[in-house]
Amino acid sequence: MALPRGDEYNQAIQSPRISFSDTILQSCQVETTPLGLPKPYSGGFTTTYKLVNSHTSWAVRCFTREISDLQRRYQSIGNFLSTNNCDFLVEANFLQNGIKVNGAFHPIIKMRWLDGEPLSNYLAKTYNQKSTIDRLMTEFTNLVKRLENYGIAHGDLQHGNIIVKNDKLYLIDYDGMYFPDLATLRVNELGHPNFQHPKRTANDYNKSIDRFSSIVIYTALKALTVAPNLWKKYDNGDNILFKGQDFANPLNSQLLKDLAGYSELSKLSNNLFAVSTWDFNKVPSLAEFISNTYQPPISITPSISVVRSAYTVIDGSQKGRLLEYLGQKVEVVGQISAHRKGFTNQGNPYIFLNFGVYPRQTFTIVIWSEALSELNANGIIPSSLVGKYVSITGVLSSYSGNPQIAIDYASQIQVLSGQSEVDLKLSLKTINVSNTKNTTNPKPPILSNKEADVFNDLYKNRPVSQPKINTPNRPTIPSYSTPSTSHSSSNTYKPSTSSSSSSSNNGCTVPIVVGIIGGIIGASIVEHFGGFIIGAVIGAIIGSGIKSMFD
Secondary structure (H helix, E strand, O other), X not given: OOEOOHHHHHHHOOOHHHHEOOHHHHOOEEOEOOOOOEOOEEEOOEEEEEEEOOOOEEEEEEEOOEEOOHHHXXXXXXXXHHHOOOOOOOOEEEEEEEEEEOOEEEEEEEEEOOOOEEHHHHHXXXXXXXXXXXXXXXXXXXXXXXXXXXXXEOOOOOOOOEEEEOOEEEEOOOOOOEOHHHOOOOOOOOOOOOOOOOOOOOOOOOOOOOHHHHHHHHHHHHHHHHOOHHHHHHOOOOOOOOOHHHHHOHHHOHHHHHHHOOOOOHHHHHHHHHHHHOOHXXXXXXXXXXXXXXXXXXXXXXXOOOOOOOOEEEEOOOHHHHHOOOOOEEEEEEEOOEEEEEEOOOOOEEEEEEEOOOOOOOEEEEEOHHHHHHHHHOOOOHHHHOOOEEEEEEEOEEEOOEEEEEOOOHHHEEEOOOHHHHXXXXXXXXXXXXXXXXXXXXXXXXXXXXXXXXXXXXXXXXXXXXXXXXXXXXXXXXXXXXXXOOOOXXXXXXXXXXXXXXXXXXXXXXXXXXXXXXXXXXXHHHOOHHHHHHHHHHHHHHHHHHHHHHO
């Protein structure tokens, strides 16, 4: 059975009592955007929603790709958590018949919502606070040590899967975790390329698969304690200083060269250079990496020429292809053609950045007031991006059949050098390992009535051009259909003629009724059909006379 698309999940989750089989989720309300629509998050192969009731908040993960042995994987997580005091993981429950979409049930993951910040967003605010980063490094090394002691691995340690809350670290997104009782399964993801070894393959699935990513994160954190200026130079919103190309071709990595220029960082730089050239199964533990010294090779041949992309990269001018990925986290690239500003009904400012000129735009970047404030705080004026080539990363949604991404953080938008960089990104490929399938429903996206109503309210004060309407001859008041407002600058109003039609019909009613009665009386007297005709004619004449008396 094909999995639902993001817009279908969006529609179903607006009615928790009907859509969920779990009684707790039935009592919840979904977190919404300023438009009043469900706010989607993304993690791994899912679209995630936050549901809240009077007692607690829940994360509901709805799958956009099939994952083999999904129930077995989460059963293993449950068994592990029930026997181990592992406070850096959050209890996760697999519900086979979790959510009903279009009359059919589909699996979901239900887990407690973890309030906190992704590691990269936390670092964006604290990268120049040495004491804070020092504490974070200690917390991270302890986390890695505990994973190793348990003999388990996360499988995708990266900036988005590590949450910071009250100076403690937590892990989320457990779809690719390794547990000893899952050793016979195959890996279902290779992890984020900006944190993974270039030689990692789908055959690598064991307790050591987190080693390289833990080395990358530790080295980046240590670098920030020594040279916080590196953050501004190398942050791209989807990494922690390093990019996949630094590991694929370390000899030409400017970042590794910069690190080697600091006495406190030169050893880590050389060690990371060396380890990047080794086979994946020879990568040392984090403790070994910190304590030992490894000699990088004098010359190397890059293991790969082009680093894979973390997400599917889509040309922002290809509207049809964008709509195929609703509910999934993607990277959209292209040129911003125009912008539109406005205020919500609550008086909060927003701005839309369009690829293509409205109303024929192919993609829209939606920036609500909170994201607008963050952009301004980072010195970014959204309107200044018009005409520039950009990359936008986030969860795809749609309004009225038009794809869009609503951003939460300034780092989701990256300015590109031009069309050549767009083409380079489009040439990158994602790696979909064999036991995950993109099986979302290919039907056209659905526009819910609620979605249309919210946009109608949002734009209800916009001026519209109204065509001239011919006044009816009779002094009746025409009834107008409610205008459907959208981004369009004009709407057509059509008068309803139901009032005048009703008035005209009333003029025929009395003669007809009296004529029928007369026909029945005539037929009963002469007992012949001719009597009905004569009676009907006489009745119609009498009826007309009665009507004229009251006109």
